[in-house]
Amino acid sequence: xxxxxxxxxxxxxxxxxxxxxxxxxxxxxxxxxxxxxxxxxxxxxxxxxxxxxxxxxxxxxxxxxxxxxxxxxxxxxxxxxxxxxxxxxxxxxxxxxxxxxxxxxxxxxxxxxxxxxxxxxxxxxxxxxxxxxxxxxxxxxxxxxxxxxxxxxxxxxxxxxxxxxxxxxxxxxxxxxxxxxxxxxxxxxxxxxxxxxxxxxxxxxxxxxxxxxxxxxxxxxxxxxxxxxxxxxxxxxxxxxxxxxxxxxxxxxxxxxxxxxxxxxxxxxxxxxxxxxxxxxxxxxxxxxxxxxxxxxxxxxxxxxxxxxxxxxxxxxxxxxxxxxxxxxxxxxxxxxxxxxxxxxxxxxxxxxxxxxxxxxxxxxxxxxxxxxxxxxxxxxxxxxxxxxxxxxxxxxxxxxxxxxxxxxxxxxxxxxxxxxxxxxxxxxxxxxxxxxxxxxxxxxxxxxxxxxxxxxxxxxxxxxxxxxxxxxxxxxxxxxxxxxxxxxxxxxxxxxxxxxxxxxxxxxxxxxxxxxxxxxxxxxxxx
Amino acid sequence: xxxxxxxxxxxxxxxxxxxxxxxxxxxxxxxxxxxxxxxxxxxxxxxxxxxxxxxxxxxxxxxxxxxxxxxxxxxxxxxxxxxxxxxxxxxxxxxxxxxxxxxxxxxxxxxxxxxxxxxxxxxxxxxxxxxxxxxxxxxxxxxxxxxxxxxxxxxxxxxxxx
Numbered sequence: 244x245x246x247x248x249x250x251x252x253x254x255x256x257x258x259x260x261x262x263x264x265x266x267x268x269x270x271x272x273x274x275x276x277x278x279x280x281x282x283x284x285x286x287x288x289x290x291x292x293x294x295x296x297x298x299x300x301x302x303x304x305x306x307x308x309x310x311x312x313x314x315x316x317x318x319x320x321x322x323x324x325x326x327x328x329x330x331x332x333x334x335x336x337x338x339x340x341x342x343x344x345x346x347x348x349x350x351x352x353x354x355x356x357x358x359x360x361x362x363x364x365x366x367x368x369x370x371x372x373x374x375x376x377x378x379x380x381x382x383x384x385x386x387x388x389x390x391x392x393x394x395x396x397x398x399x400x401x402x403x404x405x406x407x408x409x410x411x412x413x414x415x416x417x418x419x420x421x422x423x424x425x426x427x428x429x430x431x432x433x434x435x436x437x438x439x440x441x442x443x444x445x446x447x448x449x450x451x452x453x454x455x456x457x458x459x460x461x462x463x464x465x466x467x468x469x470x471x472x473x474x475x476x477x478x479x480x481x482x483x484x485x486x487x488x489x490x491x492x493x494x495x496x497x498x499x500x501x502x503x504x505x506x507x508x509x510x511x512x513x514x515x516x517x518x519x520x521x522x523x524x525x526x527x528x529x530x531x532x533x534x535x536x537x538x539x540x541x542x543x544x545x546x547x548x549x550x551x552x553x554x555x556x557x558x559x560x561x562x563x564x565x566x567x568x569x570x571x572x573x574x575x576x577x578x579x580x581x582x583x584x585x586x587x588x589x590x591x592x593x594x595x596x597x598x599x600x601x602x603x604x605x606x607x608x609x610x611x612x613x614x615x616x617x618x619x620x621x622x623x624x625x626x627x628x629x630x631x632x633x634x635x636x637x638x639x640x641x642x643x644x645x646x647x648x649x650x651x652x653x654x655x656x657x658x659x660x661x662x663x664x665x666x667x668x669x670x671x672x673x674x675x676x677x678x679x680x681x682x683x684x685x686x687x688x689x690x691x692x693x694x695x696x697x698x699x700x701x702x703x704x705x706x707x708x709x710x711x712x713x714x715x716x717x718x719x720x721x722x723x724x725x726x727x728x729x730x731x732x733x734x735x736x737x738x739x740x741x742x743x744x745x746x747x748x749x750x751x752x753x754x755x756x757x758x759x760x761x762x763x764x765x766x767x768x769x770x771x
Numbered sequence: 772x773x774x775x776x777x778x779x780x781x782x783x784x785x786x787x788x789x790x791x792x793x794x795x796x797x798x799x800x801x802x803x804x805x806x807x808x809x810x811x812x813x814x815x816x817x818x819x820x821x822x823x824x825x826x827x828x829x830x831x832x833x834x835x836x837x838x839x840x841x842x843x844x845x846x847x848x849x850x851x852x853x854x855x856x857x858x859x860x861x862x863x864x865x866x867x868x869x870x871x872x873x874x875x876x877x878x879x880x881x882x883x884x885x886x887x888x889x890x891x892x893x894x895x896x897x898x899x900x901x902x903x904x905x906x907x908x909x910x911x912x913x914x915x916x917x918x919x920x921x922x923x924x925x926x927x928x929x930x931x932x933x
Contacts, residue, residue, distance in 0.1 A: 292804065299808045303851070310851065317851030323814040324807050331807070473789035480793045487800050623823060628846050632853065 268472035272457060275464025276475060279353070280457060282346035284479035285486050289339045290445065292490070293377075294438065296332040304384065306430035308423050311386035312504040316682050319501060330494030336378050338490055340519045343371050351553075351574055354562030355458035361554035363451040368550045370444045373437055375519070380433040382517060383426060391505035392514030394429075395421055400527070403539045421507075461562045503681045511711065521588035522581045528591075546577065599683040604667075604712040607700025608675025609685050610693070611668050616660040631679060642676055643669035667704030667713070674712055695766030698759050702751065709770070717748060723767040733764035821848070824923065824930040827872070831927065833864040838873065838886045838893060838904055845933050859883065860920060860931060861893065863904055872931045873906045874918040884917070893917065 255261045303322060305314040318325040347367065350356055356364035383394045398421065402412040417424035469475075506512075516524050523543065530538040549556070557570050564571045611617075612630045620627045627633070644651045646660070647669035678685070688696060699709065706716040723732065737760055739746035751760070827841050838861035845856050861873040873893070877884050882897035892909060893902040901910040906917035921932040 288800075295804065295808055299811050302812065305851070314851040321851075322811060324810040327807055328811045473786055473793055476793055477789040480796045484796045484800060487803075491803065623825065626844075628853070628855075632846065 268476070269470045270453065270456075271468040272471055272475055273459040273464070273468055274466030275460040276457065277460075278478060278482065279349055280475065281479050281482035282342065282349050283452075285482055286339065286342045286346055287445070288483045288487060289335055289342055289490070290441065292331060292487075293335050293339065296328050296335065297434065297438075299328050300332055301434060306384070306426055308386055308426055308505070311384065311426065313680075315385040315387075315501060316680075319499065320682050326498070327494050330497065330499050331490060333499040334490055334493040334497070336381060337517070337519065338486065339374055340378065342486070343374055347371065348574070348578075351570065352564060353458060353461055354564075354567060356554045357458075357557070357560075357562060358554065360451070360455050360458065363448060363455065364554050365551055366444050366448040366451065368547070370441070370448060371550075372547070373440050373444060377433065377437050377441070378517060378519060380429045380437065383429045384433065385501060386426065386505050387502035388505055388509070388512050389500070389502045389514065391421070391507065392512050393516050394425070396514050396516070396524070398425075400539045403535045405536060405540065458562075501681075503677065515588075515592050518585065518589070522584035525584040525588035525591065549573070599681075601678060601683070601685050602674065602710045602712050603696055603699055604671045604704055604709070605674040605678045606685060606688055607668075607696045607704070608671035608673070608678075610697055611664075611672050611700060612675055614660075630676075633676070642673040646672045665701055665705055668701055670704060670713070671700040691762045691765060694759055694762035698755060698763040699766070702754070703763070706748070720767055720770065722770055724769055724771040727768065729761075729764045729768035732767050733760055736760060736764060815850075822932050824932050827860065827922075827929050827931045828862055829927050830864070830868070830870070830924060830929055833862055833870065833929070835864050836904065837888075838863050840875065840886065843931070843933065858933060860933075861886065861917075862922075862929060862931075868924045870922050870924060870929050871905070872920040872922045873902075874920060876918070877913055878908075878915045878917060879911070879913040 300318065303314055303318045303325070305311055315329075318329050320326070322328075350364065350367070379397060383390045398412050398415050401415055402408040404411045413419075415425070415428075416422075417428045515521070523538070526538040526542065527535065530536075553570070557567060559566065561567060617630060619625070621630045621633070623629060643666070647664045647666060675685075703709075703720065704713040707713055707718065707720045708715055709720050711721075727735070735742055735748075736755070737752040738750040739748040740750065755763070825843050825845060827843055828839070833839055840859050841862050843858050843860065845858050846853055847856060859875040861875060863871045863873065865871055875883050875885075877895040877897065877900050879895065879898055879900050882895050884893045884895045884900070884902060886892075887894045890901075891904070893904070893906075894900070895902075895911065895913070899911040900908070900913040902913070902917050903909050906919060908914075908916055923930045923932075
């Protein structure tokens, strides 16, 4: 007898671990259970992956509006392997929702919820809700635009609760406004409350599954019962390996999206929830005004209530779907409804500006920020950090004033930049700072394109908008080239009054060189 | 009952094959996760510290052969954020264009040393460590000389690497 064996014997005599292992692995399973019965193990694997990747992410994540975004950006961009760990956690969430639904449909199809397994089924429904709770609380955490605005919508939905709406929303926010307290309580729910609930209910679910044995095939298959290990465990393991490989492929191949940082003052952002909530979101559109609670409370409430009570509503002994036509019809209806609404939701989704796309104002801002005047202070060893290394935490207005009129921000400490700066230049620098916080690299620009962008940043941006940035005083120039050609634009910019007596726009022939006039006219004419 | 007991011999081989397959696959999943997660946990500990050349003083401003304390504002990465620190180094001009930079951190327990002009020594206020102008230990408990930092003279400007 080797030393390992004698150690195991000693450990067994003190702990009884062999009996425990045998209890776990040697359960006799009926003949004929095939691949249908691997869905629970897949869920167990995915939940385990979420738990451990979550712990690692928690080592780097900071739940505060000040730091959350930067800490997520750090995980995604600078932490070795961080991008993949975040990918596993992010895509893992979607995988779990899909796996949970498949598991539930398998149970429904096989009639496995029937007596005596009613409570097993009910713990399963609670687990589905816990999983959706994870998904909901999880996507506020990165504190980007999507997080902020999708959560705003979620909380507004909670407000439509009859009678206690305001109170429910208040508790979800943790205060009057969505902010630091909201983020902290959603974080606490995501990392303490929900995992505790998840583990508790998973243990109960598996305990009950073992207590009643698995339901097995609908029609008994002749043959000998065989132990779970290794016969069924091998099927479980192969299925787990396939799903894990798929999840890893997703995590390695796709970047997890991260919008620009949450901006509560941005009224232009149209929020869209994750795909698994899209059907609910879409449903809201069909119940406007006072009917809203139908979509937010009544229908989801009926679905959840119906699911919980399913074993009591369907008490017949027959397990075959043909003997349960009503249940089958209800699930087909529910499934079709969810799929259709999700599809319509996708079709309705607005195309979001790509966060890595550099607008013309941000590009101009980069040129201004590299100006010698900024580098008087913003340089290595200077009184302030080089601009490319500066993380601005203040709002865009502060930044604009810091650049154009420092007297307002800190009287007496710094002179306004020599030669002055236009409002538009300030806005351009602010836009640039916002972009670099998002961690994207600016594309190189040169030649006439660069000249045009600098002209826009210095002058045009004071009154005109391009791609949603600038000032809405004059016409939007995003598609200026659709109506006018370069020749006309050049003449107009040089001296608008020569074309139209009543033109509000000032003449620029005395402020721009010939080369600059040509550059900006060609640039605008090319915008179609 | 141990797994494997009272099983017909014909089935033994199949059982063994399945058990092996399970062990290999689950081991592979576990090892992949351990590599990814362990890597993400451990890697920051082995990240190389990035150093930069910081302008410290003008060559003409330094007296000959006398340690001069210079405060440098250093920006350093701290995880997802940046911190700005004031670091003090002693610059000693040892020739027309030769400058030595000494760390002001005592090698004993990390207190800040200061230049005592009367005694012509760098003294530590905590446990009486004494260093000379080259950073060598003259008295007290410090186990090794003050750390030297790389220096470079660029025209009139003295740069040090931190």
